[in-house]
Amino acid sequence: MMKKITQIVMMLFTVYSFSQTEPIATADVNSIHSTTSINVERGPYLQSGTPTSVIVKWRTNIATESVVNYGTLFSSLTKTEKNLTLITDHQVTLSGLTPNTKYYFNIGNNKGVLSQDLTGDMYVITAPAIGTKQFVRAWILGDPGTANNSQREVRDAYYDYVANAPINNGKTDMMLFLGDNAYNTGKDAEYQNAFFDVYGDMFKKSVAWSCLGNHDGQSADSATQSGPYYDIFTFPTEGEAGGTASGTEAYYSFDYANIHFIILDSHHSSREVGGAMYNWALTDIQNTKNDWIVTLFHHPAYSKGSHDSDEDHRPIEMRENFMPMLEANGVDLVLNGHSHSYERSYFLNGHQGFANTFNPDEISKGGHTVGSTGHGDGKTDSNGAYEKSIEATEGAVYITTGSAGQISGGELNHQAMYLSLNQLGSCVMEVEDDGKGGQNLIVKFIRENNEIDDYFTINKTGIVTPNVVKNKSGQESKILTYLEDSKLITIAVNKNERLKSVKFYNNIGELVKRSRKDTIKISKMSKGLYVVEITTNKKIYTESVTIK
Amino acid sequence: MISKPVTHRALVIITFLLLSVQVFSHGDLTKRINQKTKEIVENPNDFKLYYERGFLYQQHVEFNKAMEDYLRSTSLGNTDKVLMYRIAEVNYLSEDYKNALSSITAYLEVDSINVKAKKLEAQILFKIEAYKESIAAYHYVMKTMVDIRPEDILEYTSIILAENNKNFSKAIDVIDFGLTKVGENTLSLQVKKLEYLKDSGQVEKTIEQYNYFILEYQRKEFWYYQKAAYLVSINKSKDANISLKLATATIEKLDAKFKNMDSILELKQQIKSLESTINN
Numbered sequence: 001m002m003k004k005i006t007q008i009v010m011m012l013f014t015v016y017s018f019s020q021t022e023p024i025a026t027a028d029v030n031s032i033h034s035t036t037s038i039n040v041e042r043g044p045y046l047q048s049g050t051p052t053s054v055i056v057k058w059r060t061n062i063a064t065e066s067v068v069n070y071g072t073l074f075s076s077l078t079k080t081e082k083n084l085t086l087i088t089d090h091q092v093t094l095s096g097l098t099p100n101t102k103y104y105f106n107i108g109n110n111k112g113v114l115s116q117d118l119t120g121d122m123y124v125i126t127a128p129a130i131g132t133k134q135f136v137r138a139w140i141l142g143d144p145g146t147a148n149n150s151q152r153e154v155r156d157a158y159y160d161y162v163a164n165a166p167i168n169n170g171k172t173d174m175m176l177f178l179g180d181n182a183y184n185t186g187k188d189a190e191y192q193n194a195f196f197d198v199y200g201d202m203f204k205k206s207v208a209w210s211c212l213g214n215h216d217g218q219s220a221d222s223a224t225q226s227g228p229y230y231d232i233f234t235f236p237t238e239g240e241a242g243g244t245a246s247g248t249e250a251y252y253s254f255d256y257a258n259i260h261f262i263i264l265d266s267h268h269s270s271r272e273v274g275g276a277m278y279n280w281a282l283t284d285i286q287n288t289k290n291d292w293i294v295t296l297f298h299h300p301a302y303s304k305g306s307h308d309s310d311e312d313h314r315p316i317e318m319r320e321n322f323m324p325m326l327e328a329n330g331v332d333l334v335l336n337g338h339s340h341s342y343e344r345s346y347f348l349n350g351h352q353g354f355a356n357t358f359n360p361d362e363i364s365k366g367g368h369t370v371g372s373t374g375h376g377d378g379k380t381d382s383n384g385a386y387e388k389s390i391e392a393t394e395g396a397v398y399i400t401t402g403s404a405g406q407i408s409g410g411e412l413n414h415q416a417m418y419l420s421l422n423q424l425g426s427c428v429m430e431v432e433d434d435g436k437g438g439q440n441l442i443v444k445f446i447r448e449n450n451e452i453d454d455y456f457t458i459n460k461t462g463i464v465t466p467n468v469v470k471n472k473s474g475q476e477s478k479i480l481t482y483l484e485d486s487k488l489i490t491i492a493v494n495k496n497e498r499l500k501s502v503k504f505y506n507n508i509g510e511l512v513k514r515s516r517k518d519t520i521k522i523s524k525m526s527k528g529l530y531v532v533e534i535t536t537n538k539k540i541y542t543e544s545v546t547i548k
Numbered sequence: 549m550i551s552k553p554v555t556h557r558a559l560v561i562i563t564f565l566l567l568s569v570q571v572f573s574h575g576d577l578t579k580r581i582n583q584k585t586k587e588i589v590e591n592p593n594d595f596k597l598y599y600e601r602g603f604l605y606q607q608h609v610e611f612n613k614a615m616e617d618y619l620r621s622t623s624l625g626n627t628d629k630v631l632m633y634r635i636a637e638v639n640y641l642s643e644d645y646k647n648a649l650s651s652i653t654a655y656l657e658v659d660s661i662n663v664k665a666k667k668l669e670a671q672i673l674f675k676i677e678a679y680k681e682s683i684a685a686y687h688y689v690m691k692t693m694v695d696i697r698p699e700d701i702l703e704y705t706s707i708i709l710a711e712n713n714k715n716f717s718k719a720i721d722v723i724d725f726g727l728t729k730v731g732e733n734t735l736s737l738q739v740k741k742l743e744y745l746k747d748s749g750q751v752e753k754t755i756e757q758y759n760y761f762i763l764e765y766q767r768k769e770f771w772y773y774q775k776a777a778y779l780v781s782i783n784k785s786k787d788a789n790i791s792l793k794l795a796t797a798t799i800e801k802l803d804a805k806f807k808n809m810d811s812i813l814e815l816k817q818q819i820k821s822l823e824s825t826i827n828n
């Protein structure tokens with residue numbers, strides 16, 4: 001009760017104080033100058049969002065407790081999560097949340113609220129359950145951290161875009177940072193100016209993810225995995241957000257709806273085939289069941305911008321070592337930065353050589369573009385969308401989009417690129433239903449002047465209806481019949497053969513049941529996949545069955 | 549197994565050659581170097597500026613120039629220990645291990661508890677094949693470092709095996725310790741553990757480790773195949789057959805979109821050819 005009163009008093013106080021100082025009242029309250037003089041200097045910002053949890057981080061000028069009040073009704077934040085240790089860099093995990101649900105929140109200490117948004121613009125919408133097929137929007141920012149007007153113009157152009165978007169307006173499901181988030185060396189103070197002070201409005205309602213850029217890497221120490229980059233961000237290292245445990249925040253993965261995101265470190269970590277990051281990425285991509293796969297890393301696989309992917313060793317190694325593996329496992333979109341330009345590829349596969357070896361006429365193995373529309377512009381209203389299906393699984397678009405804070409020119413003539421622009425801007429990725437049982441992944445390049453200078457679509461068919469293979473209720477052979485309802489398995493061998501034995505091996509190959517009968521009760525067997533070895537006087541048959 | 553450290557070293561050398569031969573177009577670094585040079589012209593006796601330019605050269609993989617600037621900074625009176633560390637680091641990167649060792653030793657006399665310096669010392673000692681000393685230094689790193697990376701643990705085990713290529717039990721202990729530090733399912737460590745169990749001929753535990761992957765991961769087809777390949781290599785073809793059957797059944801149950809993926813098509817081929825090996 002006390003808390004509530006304090007909260008209301010605080011709210012009144014804040015509105016009053018703003019009306020005193022700012023004639024054009026913004027309802028956003030970042031710091032409240034009360035007698036306590038404890039101010040929120042950074043955040044709140046959201047990290048590592050999952051369907052059931054999110055991490056809220058912020059910084060205060062004076063060490064104090066960490067309190068997050070939250071709830072699904074803006075007018076009544078009935079739940080509280082707190083940490084009573086007196087600290088300045090606060091980190092509170094909200095867990096046990098419901099997927100796809102909007103939770104309003106505010107932050108403070110034991111005495112009261114320190115930061116809130118009176119218009120209800122401070123919230124987290126939890127991720128949908130993994131595999132959900134729904135509209136998803138991600139804002140993609142490469143090399144933004146200049147802290148200058150260009151960066152702010154690019155930001156504002158996106159804010160305008162999302163506010164007026166025809167679908168789900170105002171909703172940004174996530175921010176994807178491609179590194180070099182704060183020039184010149186990713187120091188904490190630089191992060192304040194170029195990151196928190198610029199994107200604060202979005203950070204309090206959209207989860208931010210990032211890969212490490214070379215400039216971030218100058219203050220962050222990979223040898224000890226410390227420094228501003230690692231302190232500011234909290235990423236899942238143990239597969240908490242749906243991916244494979246990497247054991248490090250340098251590279252990690254997460255799921256959002258039916259999209260799997262793989263974040264690689266092209267700067268510090270070894271890029272060798274068979275190295276720790278490679279082995280992790282291989283297992284991770286081969287373990288996803290999601291419909292879309294998006295990869296982020298800083299150094300561009302293809303660029304002739306302010307960096308040349310034919311000359312720098314990091315891009316070469318990422319392209320030669322990682323891309324064949326990621327492509328063979330179905331990557332759809334690759335997002336890079338580093339070059340301060342916008343360079344967007346055709347629908348590529350297997351082009352690991354230098355720019356001058358790119359051959360659009362080569363459309364087979366080791367070939368370069370995929371499908372009949374692969375060498376087109378990928379626009380539905382022009383050459384047609386890039387296409388993927390159950391049968392045609394190859395093809396990815398590579399975007400080097402590092403102009404969210406500055407442009408730095410370059411030759412901008414990489415042959416694998418459909419379009420290369422020396423323009424400021426950021427990208428938005430939107431995944432939506434195509435109305436025909438599939439989905440479209442659409443990316444737009446939004447200039448600082450609000451123009452959309454490029455867009456394309458990857459269409460994937462047959463994914464909205466889940467692929468239920470109605471294969472005889474888990475039965476996979478003619479000799480063996482699984483009668484699900486009566487919990488029996490019957491064996492019917494050829495007339496001239498005599499059944500000798502039936503052995504069941506479980507999902508790790510252990511012998512768990514033997515029988516000599518042709519009708520076998522399986523009511524006591526646990527659910528799952530079994531290999532059944534059927535021996536007759538003439539032959540051994542090996543079958544499989546999934547007991548449900 | 550004896551070849552392992554050699555392969556590793558070869559890779560390091562190749563990487564190093566790649567690093568040193570190519571001239572990189574790091575636009576912003578070049579700009580910053582030029583800027584520093586201008587500042588140096590204005591203040592030719594400022595040791596801080598030489599240090600700063602040296603560090604830019606170092607990032608630009610121009611180690612000779614970096615060293616020149618570092619030495620100049622030292623001769624102008626810079627006694628900062630960070631400079632001492634950088635000198636050791638550049639010596640290490642340019643494969644001058646003797647000088648690297650003497651400079652890191654000098655550093656550690658000033659600051660004996662710096663975990664980063666101890667790590668560099670361990671890496672230098674490894675290069676000059678002083679394995680026992682390297683292990684001692686790395687042991688300190690393991691005990692002290694706050695946020696160990698999986699890569700550190702892997703590096704430590706490779707040094708342990710370089711010292712004694714039969715010492716799998718210690719290497720596996722270190723992996724297990726690492727798993728408690730960075731997360732029990734850390735993939736790169738679990739994969740390395742599998743490799744060590746295999747290389748040390750611990751059949752039961754190797755199979756258990758394959759089963760760990762099979763049970764832990766939602767897509768199991770690749771693990772079933774790898775387990776089968778291992779079972780074939782130890783002449784357990786019957787068990788291998790069951791694992792291959794599980795692999796095939798798992799692929800059959802995959803969502804259609806995965807069945808035509810290049811990696812799965814390749815896996816199917818591998819399963820076929822392993823099956824034919826077993827049945828011949």
Ligand SMILES: [Fe+2]
Binds near residue numbers: 143213215298
């Ligand atoms: Fe960069």
